[in-house]
Amino acid sequence: MKKIYTLLLLLVPILAISQVTLRITSIPANTPANATIYVAGTFNSWNPQSAMHALQPDGLGAYQIVIPEGSGTASYKFTRGAWASVEGNASGGFLPDRSFTFTGSPQTLNLTVLSWEDLGGNNPSTAASNVQILDNNFSMPQLNSTRRIWLYLPPDYYTSTKTYPVLYMQDGQNLFDNATSFAGEWQVDETLNILFNAGDYGAIVVGIDNGGGARLDEYSPWFNTQYNEGGEGGDYMLFLSETLKPYIDANFRTKPEAPYTALIGSSMGALISVYGACTFANQFEKVGVFSPAFWFAGDNLNDYIVNNVSGIENLRLYFVCGQNESSTMVPNMNTVKNNLISKGVATSNTLTLVDPLGTHSESFWRAKFGAAYQWLFADTNLSVTQGTLSNFSIKQNAKGEIEVSGLGKTTTFDVISTTGQKILAIQLSNGIHQLPRLASGIYVLQSGGNFTKLIVR
Secondary structure, eight states: HHHHHHHHHHHHHHHHHHHEEEEEEEEOTTTTOOOOOOEEEGGGGGGOOOGBBBBBBBSSSSEEEEEOOSSSEEEEEEEEESSGBBBEESSSSOOOOOEEOOOSEEEEEEEEEEEEEEBBBBBOOOOOOEEEEEEEEEEHHHHHHHEEEEEETTTTTGGGGOOBEEEEEEEGGTHHHTTTSSSSSOOOHHHHHHHHHHHHHOEEEEEOOOGGGGHHHHTOOOTTTTTEEEEOHHHHIIIIIIIIIHHHHHHHOOOOOOGGGEEEEEHHHHHHHHHHHHOOOOOOOOEEEEOOOOGGGGGHHHHHHHHHHHOTTTTTTEEEEEESSSTTTHHHHHHHHHHHHHHTGGGEEEEEEETTTTSSSHHHHHHHHHHHHHTTTTTTTTTTEEEEEEEETTEEEESSSSSEESSSEEEEEEOTTSSSOEEEEEEESSEEOOOOOOOOEEEEETTEEEEEEEEOO
C-alpha cells in the first residue's frame, strides 16, 4: 500500500503539468463588448455555457482556458454562451468541430475565431482611403519570417513635397481596420485625418502585424519561464532598425532623424517599444506606452535600463494605463519611468496618465491615441494650427478650461470627434468656459472654416 501511495504522489505533478491550454489570439471585430467566450466539447458534455469552461483574459490581449490532461482525442468549439452564437467559418457559416489529442505533455494551442454564426462573417473594411497594405509578405530576415505591413500616408502626401515624421506601431491588425482587428480598431487613420483637417502637419504611420502565436516571442527580448515564451524581441527590433525603417526612409518622403520617429504599442507592444527606444535611441526618440505588460519581463527590462542603457537623454515617453487594469500595472509603469529618468531622460519629457476608468482594451487605447500623438510631437512642428476669426483666439489652459478672447459676438461651435461625428454644439463668448461633459479623448471645436483642438482628460 505504501508503494502505491508513493506512486500516486509521483504522478500528481506529472498530471498537473500535462494539460492543454486553448488560447484565442484573435476574435471577430463585431464581437459584442464584454462578451464571455466559452468552450464546449467532449470534455464537458458539449455544454455551451459551462461556467467552469469560460475563457479568461490573459492580460496580453488573448483569452485562454486550461483543459486538464485526459486521454485520446477531444472535440470542441467556442461559443458566446449558446449554440445560436457558436463560432463560424470566415463567411459566418458552419464550422466543423475542432479537435486536439492528449499527449501526456503540456500543449498550448494558439487559435483564431473567424466569426460567430449569429453575427455573420466578412466584416466590411473600415480603413480610410489613405491606408494601404505595403506588403502582405514583407521579408523579416532577422526572424526568418514574413509579415503584413500597413501604411498610412497623410492626406496631402501626393499633393505636396513635404517630408513627414513616422510612427512605427505594433499590432498592425488593430490600428486601421475593424475587419482585421482583434477586438475593435484604434482608428489611427480617422484620428490623424481629422487632426490634419484641423491644421496638424501630418505623419506617416507604419503598422506591423503581430506574429499571432509568436506575438509573445517577438515582443519580449527576454524568455519568460512561466509562459515558456519570449526571447525574440531583440531580433524583432533589429528588423525594425536594420530592414523596415531603412526601406521606409528610402521609398517615402520621411524625416528620418530620431526626433521625428516614434515607436508606439500597447500591452506587450508597449514593452517592446520601450526596449526598442532604449536600444536604438539614435533612431527612435518618441515612445507611446499604452497599458504596458511590464510584468512579463519587468525585472529584465529594469536591469537592462539600469546597467546597459546609455544615450537616452532625448527620449520622450507618453505612459497611459487604467487605474484598475491590474494591481501591478501602475507601480510597474512608474518603476520603469523612474529608471529611465535616472539614466538621463528629463522628467518634463515624460507624461503619465492613469485613467480611473481605463481598461486593457482597444477602445481605451483608441481614445488616448490622439492626445498621445499630439503630446509626443508637441516640441516639433506638428502642433495644430489654431483657427482665427479676425482677432479671435481660443485655447485650453492648464486646467483644461477653454479661454476665449477677441470674439465679436457669442458664437456656436460644433464639438467633433476624431471620427468626424458631431457630438454636440456649444456657445462660446469671451472669457473662460468649463469643458462640456465628454469622454476622455481628443476633439475639435469647429465654427465655419475655423478649427481648434480640444483635449479631454
